[in-house]
Amino acid sequence: MIKLLIIEDEKPAAQRLFKLIKQIEPDAELVMHLESVKDAVKWFNENNMPDLIFMDIELADGSSFNIFKEIKISSPIIFTTAFNQYAIDAFKVNSIDYLLKPIKIDDLEKSLQKFHSLQKNKSNIDYAHLLKNLVNKEYQKRIVVRYADVIKTVDIENIAFFYTEEKYTFLFTFDNQRYPIDFTLDQLDHMIDPKNYFRINRQVIINFKAIEKMIAYSKARVKIILKPLPSFETIVSTERSPYFKDWLIGMSDSIKIDV
Numbered sequence: 001m002i003k004l005l006i007i008e009d010e011k012p013a014a015q016r017l018f019k020l021i022k023q024i025e026p027d028a029e030l031v032m033h034l035e036s037v038k039d040a041v042k043w044f045n046e047n048n049m050p051d052l053i054f055m056d057i058e059l060a061d062g063s064s065f066n067i068f069k070e071i072k073i074s075s076p077i078i079f080t081t082a083f084n085q086y087a088i089d090a091f092k093v094n095s096i097d098y099l100l101k102p103i104k105i106d107d108l109e110k111s112l113q114k115f116h117s118l119q120k121n122k123s124n125i126d127y128a129h130l131l132k133n134l135v136n137k138e139y140q141k142r143i144v145v146r147y148a149d150v151i152k153t154v155d156i157e158n159i160a161f162f163y164t165e166e167k168y169t170f171l172f173t174f175d176n177q178r179y180p181i182d183f184t185l186d187q188l189d190h191m192i193d194p195k196n197y198f199r200i201n202r203q204v205i206i207n208f209k210a211i212e213k214m215i216a217y218s219k220a221r222v223k224i225i226l227k228p229l230p231s232f233e234t235i236v237s238t239e240r241s242p243y244f245k246d247w248l249i250g251m252s253d254s255i256k257i258d259v
Contacts, residue, residue: 001027001028001029002025002027002028002029002051002052003029003031003050003051003052004018004021004028004029004030004031004050004051004052004053004054005030005031005032005033005034005043005050005052005053005054005075006018006030006032006033006034006053006054006055007033007034007035007040007053007054007055007056007059007064007067008033008034008035008054008055008056008059008080009035009036009056009059009060010056010186010202011033011035013056013080013101013186014033016103017054017080017103017108018030018033020103020105020108021054021108021112023105024105024108024109024112025112031047031050032047032050035059035060035239036059036060036061036243037059037061037062037063037064037066037067038061040059040064040067040071041067041070041071044067044070044071044073045071049073049074049075050075051075051076052075052076052077052078052115053073053075053076053077053078054077054078054079054080054099055077055078055079055080056079056080056081057079057080057081057190058189058190058194060239060240060243061242061243061246062194076115076118076119078097078098078099078111078112078115079097079098079099080098080099080101080103081098081099081100081101081190097111097114097115098111099111101186101187102186139156139191139192139193140156140191140192141155141156142154142155142156143156143159143171143181143183145171145179145180145181147179147180154171154173154177154179156192156193157196157207158173158174158175159171159172159173159174159207160172160173160174160206160207160209160210160226160227160228161204161205161206161207161210161226161230161234162181162185162188162204162205163203163204163205163230163232164184164185164202164203164204165203168180169181169182169183169184169185169188172228172230174209174210174228176228185199185202185203185204185205188205189205192205194247196208196209198240198243198244198247199240200224200234200235200236200237200240200244201235201236201237201240202237204230204234206224206226206234210226210227210228211224211225211226211227212225212226212227213225217235217236219238220238220241221235221236221237221238221241222235222236222241222244223235223236224236
């Protein structure tokens with residue numbers, strides 16, 4: 001029986017991953033699902049290492065590699081990621097396995113086979129070396145969009161927010177232009193600089209520069225007034241509110257917060 005730890009800030013993604021694992025390893029046991037770097041560090045300090053860890057690279061409160069700065073992890077890790085190819089190559093060089101989102105069961109099965117092989121050979125992974133290869137990741141500078149027969153690029157810094165609507169993803173620029181794009185918000189989370197962009201809930205990612213005003217809302221949530229103004233409300237979810245406040249630290253003092 002494999003005792004698993006899943007570190008993933010999207011609960012539905014963690015549930016889906018474990019469901020797929022159970023199809024391959026029926027005896028697998030989920031010892032814990034953690035959603036943040038902070039919770040992971042606390043858990044590792046209080047518990048024994050699991051047999052295997054599935055770890056998303058970008059968590060709500062920062063890169064999961066920050067965990068390695070606090071904890072020496074001896075368990076094998078299978079990373080889940082939407083990183084582009086150059087970063088994936090770094091995994092291969094360091095004999096780390098990865099699952100590219102959205103996760104496919106065939107890829108998951110191969111990763112678990114590799115885990116069993118590593119267990120037999122007792123191979124050690126140099127996570128510190130992997131960290132050096134990935135912490136200086138460069139973020140995407142522009143996105144290619146297409147409307148009718150026209151193809152153009154949009155600079156990331158000119159995008160006020162991204163959002164989903166009826167299973168489609170759109171970007172909205174500061175000059176009030178809307179374009180459909182081929183990326184999910186999960187993929188965008190890994191492509192754009194988290195210093196400038198924050199995913200306030202499951203449907204919306206905002207640019208810090210687009211925030212005009214913030215209003216205290218129910219259950220410690222925050223309502224955000226964006227400029228340009230979207231056609232829907234932009235409210236920070238309860239789960240993301242603590243991380244949102246951390247994200248704001250050190251940012252501009254010109255934003256108005258109404259209580």
